[in-house]
Amino acid sequence: MPKLVWLIGGEAGFGIREAGVIFAKACSRAGYNVFGHVEYPSLIRGGHNIYQVSVDDEVFCQSRQINLLVALNAETIERHAKELTENGAIIYDSDAVSGASHENNIRSYPIPLSALAKESGGKDIVRNMVAIGASLSYAGLDFSFLEAVLKDEFRGKGQEIVSINLIAARKGYEHASDNFRDDFKFQIKARKMSSNRLVLTGNDAIGIGAIKAGCKFFAGYPMTPISALIHFMSAHAKEFGIVFRNASDEIEAINMAIGASYAGARSMTATSGGGFSLMVEAYGMAGMTETPVVIVEGTRTGPSTGLPTWTEQGDLRFVLHASQGEFPRIVAAPGDASECYYNTVEVFNLSEKYQVPAIILVDRHLAESHMSAEKFKTGERIPGHILKQEQLKRMENYRRFSFSETGISPRSVPGMQGGLFIANSYEHDEYGFYSEDPETVRKMKEKRMRKMESLIDEIPEPVLHGSEDADITLVAWGSTKLPALQAIRMLAKEGIKANLLQIIYMWPFKAERIEKILRNARQTLIAENNQTGQLAGLIREKTGIDIPNKLLKYDGRQFYAEEIADKVKQVLGER
Amino acid sequence: MPKLVWLIGGEAGFGIREAGVIFAKACSRAGYNVFGHVEYPSLIRGGHNIYQVSVDDEVFCQSRQINLLVALNAETIERHAKELTENGAIIYDSDAVSGASHENNIRSYPIPLSALAKESGGKDIVRNMVAIGASLSYAGLDFSFLEAVLKDEFRGKGQEIVSINLIAARKGYEHASDNFRDDFKFQIKARKMSSNRLVLTGNDAIGIGAIKAGCKFFAGYPMTPISALIHFMSAHAKEFGIVFRNASDEIEAINMAIGASYAGARSMTATSGGGFSLMVEAYGMAGMTETPVVIVEGTRTGPSTGLPTWTEQGDLRFVLHASQGEFPRIVAAPGDASECYYNTVEVFNLSEKYQVPAIILVDRHLAESHMSAEKFKTGERIPGHILKQEQLKRMENYRRFSFSETGISPRSVPGMQGGLFIANSYEHDEYGFYSEDPETVRKMKEKRMRKMESLIDEIPEPVLHGSEDADITLVAWGSTKLPALQAIRMLAKEGIKANLLQIIYMWPFKAERIEKILRNARQTLIAENNQTGQLAGLIREKTGIDIPNKLLKYDGRQFYAEEIADKVKQVLGER
Amino acid sequence: MKIEDFDLGTQARWCPGCADFNIWVTVRQALIELNIQPHELLAVYGIGCHGHMANMLKCYGFESLHGRSLPVAFGAKLANRNLNVIAVAGDGDCYGEGMSHFINTARTNADIALIVHNNMVYGLTTGQASPTSAKGYKSKVTPDGVFDVPVNPIALAISAGATFVSRAFAGNIPHLKQMIAEAIKHRGFALVDVLQPCITYNKINTYEFYYKRVYRLQDENFDTGDKMKAMEKAFEWGDRIPIGIFYREERETYEESFPQLKEKSLFEQGISNVNVDRLMEEFV
Amino acid sequence: MKIEDFDLGTQARWCPGCADFNIWVTVRQALIELNIQPHELLAVYGIGCHGHMANMLKCYGFESLHGRSLPVAFGAKLANRNLNVIAVAGDGDCYGEGMSHFINTARTNADIALIVHNNMVYGLTTGQASPTSAKGYKSKVTPDGVFDVPVNPIALAISAGATFVSRAFAGNIPHLKQMIAEAIKHRGFALVDVLQPCITYNKINTYEFYYKRVYRLQDENFDTGDKMKAMEKAFEWGDRIPIGIFYREERETYEESFPQLKEKSLFEQGISNVNVDRLMEEFV
Numbered sequence A, B: 001m002p003k004l005v006w007l008i009g010g011e012a013g014f015g016i017r018e019a020g021v022i023f024a025k026a027c028s029r030a031g032y033n034v035f036g037h038v039e040y041p042s043l044i045r046g047g048h049n050i051y052q053v054s055v056d057d058e059v060f061c062q063s064r065q066i067n068l069l070v071a072l073n074a075e076t077i078e079r080h081a082k083e084l085t086e087n088g089a090i091i092y093d094s095d096a097v098s099g100a101s102h103e104n105n106i107r108s109y110p111i112p113l114s115a116l117a118k119e120s121g122g123k124d125i126v127r128n129m130v131a132i133g134a135s136l137s138y139a140g141l142d143f144s145f146l147e148a149v150l151k152d153e154f155r156g157k158g159q160e161i162v163s164i165n166l167i168a169a170r171k172g173y174e175h176a177s178d179n180f181r182d183d184f185k186f187q188i189k190a191r192k193m194s195s196n197r198l199v200l201t202g203n204d205a206i207g208i209g210a211i212k213a214g215c216k217f218f219a220g221y222p223m224t225p226i227s228a229l230i231h232f233m234s235a236h237a238k239e240f241g242i243v244f245r246n247a248s249d250e251i252e253a254i255n256m257a258i259g260a261s262y263a264g265a266r267s268m269t270a271t272s273g274g275g276f277s278l279m280v281e282a283y284g285m286a287g288m289t290e291t292p293v294v295i296v297e298g299t300r301t302g303p304s305t306g307l308p309t310w311t312e313q314g315d316l317r318f319v320l321h322a323s324q325g326e327f328p329r330i331v332a333a334p335g336d337a338s339e340c341y342y343n344t345v346e347v348f349n350l351s352e353k354y355q356v357p358a359i360i361l362v363d364r365h366l367a368e369s370h371m372s373a374e375k376f377k378t379g380e381r382i383p384g385h386i387l388k389q390e391q392l393k394r395m396e397n398y399r400r401f402s403f404s405e406t407g408i409s410p411r412s413v414p415g416m417q418g419g420l421f422i423a424n425s426y427e428h429d430e431y432g433f434y435s436e437d438p439e440t441v442r443k444m445k446e447k448r449m450r451k452m453e454s455l456i457d458e459i460p461e462p463v464l465h466g467s468e469d470a471d472i473t474l475v476a477w478g479s480t481k482l483p484a485l486q487a488i489r490m491l492a493k494e495g496i497k498a499n500l501l502q503i504i505y506m507w508p509f510k511a512e513r514i515e516k517i518l519r520n521a522r523q524t525l526i527a528e529n530n531q532t533g534q535l536a537g538l539i540r541e542k543t544g545i546d547i548p549n550k551l552l553k554y555d556g557r558q559f560y561a562e563e564i565a566d567k568v569k570q571v572l573g574e575r
Numbered sequence C, D: 001m002k003i004e005d006f007d008l009g010t011q012a013r014w015c016p017g018c019a020d021f022n023i024w025v026t027v028r029q030a031l032i033e034l035n036i037q038p039h040e041l042l043a044v045y046g047i048g049c050h051g052h053m054a055n056m057l058k059c060y061g062f063e064s065l066h067g068r069s070l071p072v073a074f075g076a077k078l079a080n081r082n083l084n085v086i087a088v089a090g091d092g093d094c095y096g097e098g099m100s101h102f103i104n105t106a107r108t109n110a111d112i113a114l115i116v117h118n119n120m121v122y123g124l125t126t127g128q129a130s131p132t133s134a135k136g137y138k139s140k141v142t143p144d145g146v147f148d149v150p151v152n153p154i155a156l157a158i159s160a161g162a163t164f165v166s167r168a169f170a171g172n173i174p175h176l177k178q179m180i181a182e183a184i185k186h187r188g189f190a191l192v193d194v195l196q197p198c199i200t201y202n203k204i205n206t207y208e209f210y211y212k213r214v215y216r217l218q219d220e221n222f223d224t225g226d227k228m229k230a231m232e233k234a235f236e237w238g239d240r241i242p243i244g245i246f247y248r249e250e251r252e253t254y255e256e257s258f259p260q261l262k263e264k265s266l267f268e269q270g271i272s273n274v275n276v277d278r279l280m281e282e283f284v
Ligand SMILES: Cc1ncc(C[n+]2csc(CCOP(=O)(O)OP(=O)(O)O)c2C)c(N)n1
Pocket: A221, A222, A223, A224, A250, A274, A275, A278, A305, C046, C047, C048, C049, C050, C051, C065, C066, C089, C090, C091, C092, C093, C094, C117, C119, C121, C122, C123, C124, C125, C130
């Protein structure tokens, strides 16, 4: 279990998430890794919201148990007191909650959050800041970490807001320092600060990656869990010379992105499975017209509207096969915030180079959880793949869809002299003219598909995390990587050697390397956050290997590391 | 090669298809099996159209060579004379075409089609009837067969039209009988007529099946290759108490069908891949709300708009995995007109019984080719699966989505007393109320998926055509069944024993039986009309078996039997 | 019938003070006035805050997809023309995602009452600008304000051929009730565009905003049969905002156009023994 | 520039005598008049007979999807605001499948000229009724005639906020040319709804039908700045059918609203070296 696991709970509208992120950042600045996990229902006010922060030297995922519970209402205690470890503590608003139970050596720290909030001159909502202040004190960290974060967070909202929040936090901090300070057993100490650490979500990292990759056009339609990405792009559009369009629907969004890309701007859209359903037809058009476009698909619990604010990995097969007919495509499923950044840059480059649509598949757990990451290496030069006017001038009889060896044909864009062509959703010849001649049809299909051959060499190999020598090889993708990594560390402590085969690129699929790793593994276990084992099916289809041990979870929640570790032990015991 | 292969060609607008169907029916009435194959471009007038009829005791598909070519213009001769066998003949319009070449002992029969058409008092278009008349005479069949067909075909259009067409056909017949009659070497003789034979397309058979199955609501949006099905349903709606709606788009079509089904009418829609792309979101809603609905997906050459009037089997994986999340569904891909009828009835029943969306996947070759079929056995009683008001009254505390053992929960429809519920695209509890409780979520997902367990037992086993004892087992689906069957007969003549594993139900997938057949096969070859071997992939995913010999064709055309037979010989030779 | 007969007794999922509560109350009042029983009513919802009503209003409910309440309702109405069918939608839902259905269902004159919770914002996805947000409206997706002119649902409905076109304000419950009741009674497609303050996200179109501006067309002796007058009023939006019936016309409903529905609804037609032998004759 | 400069020299794919030929000829005439070069023009097509023009008109062409010409054109215009962008659509394409884009793109006032080949029928799929087919129109999908009232593109475009709304008749080439040229010149969203006889399938709305009925609004000294007058004319359809400009207004275009497009088009902005280090600071 991490050094400290903190959880704040209350009604929607209480500023739970905001508080959680600030607490996480303060701990990060104190030299720790953090994982911030949010749970909220699909309504705007009144439902029960929580935010959990796990703090440790290394931490990858949410925790099953907590040490420090912050209850802004009584419901939080009812629901979460049972998750407290021995010697855990409850901070509760003594103005709002009558008292907390004391089983299992649970300490309770009543703090007049409402009164202190009022004293700070803020609205009732700044209770959350008082609570963070108190939390930091119990955690044993200096107030300066929090102060710095608060200044940065609220700077944009003006001096008054900054100071109200600071006062509130300080009041909480001081109240806590004055009461029961040394009673709390899970104090952490600040460590040498690394200035190289970020705390961010998958959405955030994709947004930064997209901007870095030269995304110039973004059209989207709000949908959990990628609304935050949409907001991020919108907020930064002007600054980075991007056109952001809040489309009328997803069909408009993707068709606009394809139009913009065709005309020469790197383009992107983002949606969840329901919105992607509406993009399916245009996705195929991008494939047929060889127009690059990047689509972020953030999955939530399906099918259909499902559970908008909960997680699942149920759309893998869907995005792999969406749209009629066959065309080359890229599907990448990063597993943490860093990968979200680097894969986004990579996928933008590949999509443009190979002139294929590309999907970045993330799940709501990855899209919306905050996690620590090394600062990204952002120095990379982004290569452009569109013909220059001079190059085009030197070409005679330009054929946009020439039957090139690699399948990649040099690409002009509208406005260029000598580069006229038809981007045609009908099957076509090298110029883009409609053609139903069987030879042309076959050759054009082969030309397009040929791109997959060099593409598969260019994408990175799947990663084997941990030592080659392991008793068991876990297989996971997307955010399941996170509890799997945590589980490996847990198991190591018990002397069980496990490693993890993480698959990011789903299409094209690096079957050879994956087959080799799996065939060499002493034992295998695949964990997926879905009901049918979609990656397991894909692996069997591509390699023939049937992974007999499947751990599937599909109740809207990502695995706890313990669940994976327990299953490993069970599998190894069975051997 | 079949006893007689006849081909008529000319411009779009010349009545090529009409002529072909009539010729096919006349031959059918003369006691033969027929296969009618149409080729036409995606434009309304002026493009080159052909219709080919193969006639034999048994015939399953189009033929590579022809014996009797009817040329309504010179282009037809240019393009198709080379397909004539030795001693083949060309009937051409001596008023329109200057002459035909005489290589390879090809006979040419100039007939003044235009003049005879004019003499019959019809417009220029009745040239096609003159040509059929002449063809029938050369084929050695009595005029009475044609006369009967013409009377039936044109009855609806009034006596005058009937008689003009009859006169035209007779003039052609007589002119031919008076000239070169005995010169033609491929005469067939009328045989004992069976009154039990139909000549129809996959579209036609699905339409009849749907009406038989009690389809009461149909909403569609025109799209090749299922427009003819839409027209069929529209034409017969009033007569059978069906509401047909020409929707504004495919999204409207499927959502209306789901609404109608929810309210108690068996409902259906039909589209091609591009339109299905737009239906994907609602498809998932049907899964989530457990609303039966039948969707016909007629594939054409993809991706995207592709080749609207050409064939392909490129959408198998797409329909299997369409829509976000996981839910039970049925996907059936019939292989000939009879199967189109029986599978449609079956799928309607299963969809209603199991309360799942169902797809009938056909390709353009099956949807639009005419073929012989035994008259359908239409006596079956269609069972209803909706609760009766009396039953509902006896139920206490009715829960529409009760966690039943089979996963099937008794279903009420709006208007019934005591049956209130929410059909909810959000995840829900047994009453349909939104629920994000992890236990409820898990149980509801399991309940829905549980239906697949009984469903897989209820669907028919995959068919092994031909003898168990074979040198090679072919695997095929959809209309590829047809050339595969023909190839088996060809091979048999050369002493090669081949049989055919035809897979109709793709979801659920009868993996056990398929695995058994394939493991027992001495050699296997899979033939698919697509670029990536989608069924081969599915088989590997579900059984682990990799079929090494794949014959793939993806130029918009279905296989010729010879192509499959040749590949078989190559594979067996390689052994 | 009393108002509780339509209450599922579940916990509300709206922000306290949200005008969606008013609509919920009012719909029930109208149903009672019309003497409709819960099982005789089908309400089809889109996805959005408005759709939360599905868990609260006792009747046959269909919580469909974002933007798709109308075609689902339309299909259901055709299957069982005896049902009272209402569609409950949001502005993003109906005038954005579902715009095409809005126009194309209006054209059919299917007998459906459409109630749009028009709060000029995407409520459930936390306050983005919607198609009815005013030009200049700032939100997370329009940091520099909306550039487009807003959708004008009244003008579009009239242009599309709707036979009952009305607007109400969720702050005026008696009038809202009247509009909803009239819309349900109306034979054909009936729109009630409800000005619905979203107290959490829309700081412009508040109760206050409307209290100051709305006036009732009926108070001005307005002729609801004059399309051009209706159009003029449709474009009135400023210091004065008209509510009431803009336009009303009698026309055959879509369902009535089908001879095959004269006797029995589709649901009532037998399926066990359809005879298709005649059909096969076409293919001999 | 001559008319052949815009001719790809391919074989036409339309029925001989189809009014699509007239539109094709006229578009080229208008381009010459406006002195636009082939490479400066992007034409985005829907799927239908109208879309066959893609293979014939020499310029950058995008044959998109059924119903989707507008959003593709809109995206392209935003990426490169220096391009002349036209969208060529069909009535099924634009007023059925693409209805939502029609309304929602009009609202933005993006600088796109939309030319709709309105033949009141689905040509390419062999003659089914379309959203503009008259009530009662019989076709394979409407054996008892269309039940819906037809879409009124002019009224909808005005209601949606289009800044240039016109109708032309493919049988009057000089007038059609004028409308197309004006629409392309217009700064903002411009509709030319072209009455286009489909000689193969539509036996009602023929050349004859229109020759007898159309008259030019300009001949009546019509005020194109009066929205309500425009609406009145929009509903005139019978013995007299108006063609010409119904409504015109000047408004900032969508592209002009973006400060980030003032200097350079998106296409011209560099991508090789975007500095995102500042962005990372938000996440410390
Ligand atoms: C296809 C699809 N796109 C997006 C969403 C996400 N979504 C849910 S509600 C909503 C907007 C709701 O706005 P509105 O319709 O105005 O309803 P309100 O919440 O304001 O009542 C959106 C975009 C979705 N559920 N489905």
